[in-house]
Amino acid sequence: MYTVPIAIIFLTLTCLLVALRVFTRLRVVQKPGCDDLLIVLALLADIAFFVFLVFEIRNGLAKNQKLLSPQVVRNQLMALYITIPLYNLSLTLTKLSLVFLYKRLFPTKYYQIILAITLFFVVTTGLWMIFSAVFFCIPVHAFWDTSMPRTCLSEAVVWCLNAAFQISTDLLLVVLPMPLVIRLQIPKRQKVALIFIFALGFFVCAMSIIRLTTIIRLVKTQDFTEGNGLAATWSFIECNVAIICACLQPLRPFIIRFFPRLMPSRVRSDHPREKHSGPSGGASTVGYHGNPFGPTSTSYVTSVAGTFSLDSLSLGDAQHNHSAGTANGIQVVQELRWDSYSAEARRKSVQSGDSSTGV
Template structure:
């Protein structure tokens, strides 16, 4: 039996496509059923999932026509179909990356920090332009276009080797910028430790997507220069599948907080109450906008006689604690608003 990496490539592509399907279902459940509100980042990630599944589909078809096998063992009559699916996979991969990173940037705008919001919109524009330029270059790399997958057609093509290497390096750079953008804000967030750990975990997943991209780029030089191209491309293909699907997972984890707040409130330090929950500290994944404030007011009766002292302590945007001191006794009165999570 001829040696092939095809089953490995197909297994990874299908497994991660299944994981992404579950992730999207959970995200939509959180947004539609729990929060009853969809955001721009949700629609962007839906498109990302669609292109991720398209990438997995054409990868499976390419395997059926030789991807993963040694070139000498491949049926040469199917090479045009093989090349067409590889060409399509490059565009689906680049488009998916663009949607994932723009979704992450849009999520950052909801953390409530003005500085982070400005940076996120700038990165959103940069990534959009980068993704558009990459997809157009991959799509129109040859003139006429069909020459990209059928070398029997006469025409000219750009130096695709240089494009793939430059594009991979630029993707790693924008990945690092995207996933490290909120570190400054996270360090300053006033929130329960469990929630801060959750945010750090999200960033680590995003950085793992960067690692996947770095591993992927190590396969590209051999893929572009090897005399055994159908075999050499295998590593780049399955690491591409890992990269885009881990990116989708990292972008979707924040939405799972709404599900945890409803069904597992103790997991994130909150208590559930029907469709709402009581926030014990902080404001979820949102930045506390104002500093703590403490004020003292005198409590007077109708005849203006002082009967106690009130100390107001604004702990966050959703609660206020008052210490009332009448006749030498101290009582603590805490007001907590009950609301739904908006993240």
Template sequence: MTEFIPFIMQMMADPPDPNVVPLGNRHATIYGVTIPFHILCWVAVGLRLHTRLRVVRQPGLDDLIIVFALVFKLIGLVAFYGGLREGMGKHIIYIFNNLEMTMIWFYVANGTYIMTTVCVKLSLLFQYLRLFREGYRRVVTWILLIMVVLWGTVFTFMAWFPCFPVSGFWDKRMVPQAKCYGFGYRTVDEAKNTLFAFSGSNIVLDTAIFVLPLTEYFKPDLKRKQILAMTGLFTFGSIVVLMAILRLWSGVKYNNTVTLYDFTWWMPEVWLFSCLEVDFAIISASMPIFWPSVMAKWTEIFVTQEVMVVHARRSHYVQASELDVQMQRLSRRKSNDSYIALTEKVNAPSKSFLSFLDPDTGRSPSPGVAQVEVHTSERLTPFG
């Protein structure tokens, strides 16, 4: 890197205060934000796979790709934590002797982040192909799919091969010097332009992908489960785009030469927004699939029942001592039939039902029938 050594000399001449630690660089902040959302990703994908494999029994390529995205996200998160342990979050001049290990973790985190974003986009688009069987939306989906494949191929290659040889990315002292480009931090302007190119195109593709299914809202016969799925996708998709914008902002706000090369100090904030971006993307890609199934189970737990009691009384009475009430089920029915019938029959003496006595005559009604009908709330079917 032609500008690297002069930059280090300039920082050493006026060293920054090592005790000033931004909120995004503190380990408590990073662990407290990234771990819970990563766990939510595993829960979302787990519910998605349960719905596709056990409920609707229609797994697809989009399910396999989202699993790859989740695995890449885990590898990237481990690399993020490894970089923190090696000094990421501190000014580069204070970890200069350990910079090689820090850059190795940085290399893995950057590559897996880009692969995760690509996989999430591909999973959503293959999911759209299952939803849009014909029409212009299917054509647009195919166009976006081709664009994402080309875009992902280019930036994935740039992430995993930023220098030739690759070891030149973390070993800046090798002789002869490695040939680097793009993410390889050869020059300040090139590194900045690469960041703009990737982040800007990422935001545009995310917006297009999350907006496409919103056209479903204009269908007159839209079902409730489809409304829930589209609403969840739109909400989380908006958060994904917001996190991508914040990721870009967190990088470009350090725009002067000296600060830009001090990437070990400002990079944790970028990684933090990167983690949140792909976390929400994975959740949004899975929610339309598992959410209707979750709502169905929730309805079974907190079921609302409509009860109707009908009692038929005959014209003559019998003594209260002859009263005996027996409850019996008229017929066996499945648990999801939303109908339960019970009868009360009067046959033999009993003293436990004096409340059935007529208040005027002191006598009990003759054998009669009381029928109870229970109507449960409507079931939701999972969206596959």
């Protein structure tokens, strides 16, 4: 069945990207966050999903139900009962990871309030989807033992409603960072690259919509085991695509460090730098000057990665103290930068040092 090779390909790619993300946050950036832990938990739920999906396949998934024994059908439904909450858990953890990533990248006052509301919505809908799957039938084991007297929720209503929740939260998490990313005063190519990375969430939305069409087809079919093959496949694809897209943005420091040629090369932005006296009295351009989230019209950040200018993103955040803004501003620039200057600067520095010593 085509589900197995597709699932293996997507799971392998997902594991690779999560491993690279964890390595980047622990070794390259050396500042892991809650979002990294959540994405690892999402991967673990995804792996468990894969295990029970294989169990479904071995028990006649996508085959004509008339050709299967009652025990085989029962085993398949038991595995399905486990995969549904795992699917919802994996997606919910991935979305929570994105929310906490946004909280770190954009620490402005009102945006934090918006993210807190978003966090509440994601948690609430996630708990509903998980518990509605766990307690879909009363008693619980009546889900796979259809011979028992039972009271169950409507498959058409619950599954389609949950799919709608998934699509709506996907769209929300794609749209949320766009206004702030668009307002960043950074080189155009870098801004386009950032927008593209965040807009990849629309691909997850597309996967959710395709899955919804398979769910609608499933609830209408008379042969559940045969119709569920396509729905299960797209559900697994959706989980993995969501994790993959959530891992791409945090991987930029890894690419900048190990594959700088893959990044758009820009030594300095076109914005002027502020000069301050260094320890020896000379001019110094390395360091942080100003608060990019403060009330000023334009602030500048200079680091080994080059000079960036960020438009005022205060959004009414003028009450924040300067020291907190400074730390947050540095964090945003470090997370959102997209250039290869740091690697090139180190290389040129080594070359100039070698030439000066006659090596």
